[in-house]
Amino acid sequence: MGDSFEESIKKRLDELNNVSCTSFRCKQHKYIIINQIENMILYLNEINRVETRLVDLNSNLENNGTILEIMKNETKDSDNYLSDQTNHFSVESYQLDELNNNKNMIDKNMKLYLNQLKKLFYIILTLTIIYYILISFKPPNQ
DSSP: OOHHHHHHHHHHHHHHHHOOOOSHHHHHHHHHHHHHHHHHHHHHHHHHHHHHHHHHHHHHHHHHHHHHHHHHHHHHTOHHHHHHHHHHHHHHHHHHHHHHHHHHHHHHHHHHHHHHHHHHHHHHHHHHHHHHHHHHTSOOOO
């Protein structure tokens, strides 16, 4: 998530805070919508934290794969050691494949989750804008 996206959200939140309401119902809806947007900002921050953690985990996974490849190459130089370690490295290779599969699944699920949160947030923003447009056309109380 870029800074401009978060800045846009905060700008919209400030605009919403500046909308004046006189009726209790309007104030109540405004409070609920502001609360929802603030919660979405918290969710977006959590998503950013998780994305950072995923990048760290991907880096660690790549480093582990590199170390495993180096270890495999070193064992090929020693026939005796290779015969003792073949099963061990095949298990590690399988585990590395499993880790890669898990990483790919986590990446895919996080992307889906992020897209769903973005869509939900845009829906809330759209509904907020529509709501305040409708309120602006309401005749003043007499």
